[in-house]
Amino acid sequence: MSDQLQTWIEFKSNPSSKALYTHDASVIFVPTSVGARGPEQIATFFRHDDFSERNVHVKEKMHNRVMSGEKLIEEADWTITLHKGECLWLAPTVAYETLLGSTVVIPVVRSAIFDDGLILSVRIYWDQASVLQQLNVLSTRKGIPIRGIEQVEALRNPQTVKLNAWGDNSASAAAVAPKVCTMCK
Structure with a gap:
């Protein structure tokens, strides 16, 4: 196994x-811009409630x-259950009552860069609109193109997984050619 x-x-x-970290390492939860820099801050960050x-x-x-x-x-996909009414890395500024006892399911992409076997950077990405929709913070009214928990099926x-092939949910993505923008020519 590699270092x-x-x-x-x-x-x-x-x-x-x-x-685990280089002296100038950083960890950032990109959708919320929450994170830390340097081994001391990162250690304190991950010890938070x-x-x-x-x-x-x-x-x-x-x-x-x-x-x-x-x-x-x-x-990966994460199923996140919020037992406490706060989660600053996932939903900063969202009301305590909204989060308490909630569960969200999201696909997550993590990227890491190493230097001499130690972590130089970690970036964690997810669709924040999906999180906010699952927490009922964003409306699910018709026309808003937000996929909630369905994203995990991909x-x-x-x-x-049922693909949205350019607005025609009955066709497969391979069978539908994208529309060409006439203004872009």
């Missing part, structure tokens, strides 16, 4: 370990991992 993969596995089980199992439970299902040299990309069942 990078071993470090990554340790990160996933104990992200507050300062020994938002990462405590008694407050926020994250169940992960891994789908893909690609490593090449000093880089890693992972696709990872869990890529061969059978």
